[in-house]
Amino acid sequence: MKLNWLRSVALATLRQLGDREAPRRLIAPAALGLVALLSATATSRADENGISFWIPGFFGSLAATPQQPGFSLASIYYHTDVSGSGNIAVSREITVGQFNPTLNTSLSANVNARADLGILIPGYVFATPVLGGQAAVSLIGLYGRNDTSLNATLSGQLAGIPFTRSFALEQVTYGFGDLIPQFALRWNAGVNNYMVYMTGDIPVGKYNQFDLANIGLGHGAIDGGFGYTYFNPATGHEISATMGLTGNFKNTATQYTSGVDLHLDIGASQFLTKQFMVGVVAYAYEQLTADQGCAPQLCPFKSRVQGIGPQIGYVFPIGGMQGYVNVKAYKEFENANRPDGWNAWLTFVLSPAPPSAAPSPPLITKALPRS
Secondary structure, three states: OHHHHHHHHHHHHHHHOOOOOOHHHHHHHHHHHHHHHHHHHHHOOOOOOOOOOOOOOOOOOOOOOOOOOOEEEEEEEEEEEEEEEEEEEEEEEEOOOOOOOOEEEEEEEEEEEEEEEEEEEEEEEEOEEEOEEEEEEEEEEEEEEEEEEEEEEEEEEEOOOEEEEEEEEEEEEEOOOOOEEEEEEEEEEEEEHHHHHHHHEEEHHHHOOOOOOOOOOOOOEEEEEEEEEEEEOOOOOOEEEEEEEEOOOOEOOOEEEEEEEEEEEEEEEOOOOOOOOEEEEEEEEEEOOOOOOOOOOOOOOOEEEEEOOOOOEEEEEOOEEEEEEEEEEEEEEEEEOOOEEEEEEEEEEEEEEEOOOOOOOOOOOOOOOOO
């Protein structure tokens, strides 16, 4: 959404008011106020607001279990459909010359976004122990489509004259996303498994500060945390929990810095056979500190969301390797300052086969950050 377009809305409103023969000495200062307000609103609606580097659901079941050493390749199809609405009430007094008109406006907006991403994740698990654990590295790359629409109504008074302006925008963007490297260490002690990880965002994806729909995030980020998995192959019981923190760098295009995020991903499953499992997944996301750089009318701007849904998985041999297919979906709720809806993941992983006949835990049962 470009500032020039918003200013044209303001000018159209002023022309409409001018047709009602409002005094020109009142219209002039009110015009400056409306254009300034719309510009501030556009800035505050930068992509950072309510959009995080960390996508809840990144980790799932068996997240902390060690894997088979060697190269692996994961491919993921990700679909999300979210929407959000809200009213931004702004009251602002403007003084120009001898006149002190008051500009009272209300912005009611509804945003809908649908994204389809194809993700490729090459990875390597080292055979040589590191700090007594198993080290693994991976690099996430993606290409996809983002379809975002915005419907809004701006209403208020200018020089005592009520006005209402409605507008609708839609943009569809195709392109490559950011690169996301990841490093993890995992340890095994019987049925107990532990993990620490570090990941981050390299902002090289398709991004424009004025676009309504982006694929890239527009700024760098760093994220780290730890995880635990209880997995008993004898009973087939499994439960995993991974917690982490995200820190964000400033978006130099918008001078906006997102706050620090806390996230918890949970997966629980039951292996009905040595190859087939069913279970549930859930997440909780909470922004701990407010964004910096948003409009004063909106700050502090802190987001949260929760989600839960089912999952199924199947492990199978393929050409001397091991294949794994996982399908999971989340329905979101308890959101604040963030669109909510639902998302689904279809994951296929090809990794080295275990030395024994029994299948090992799959290499990846997680999703990835979204821009």
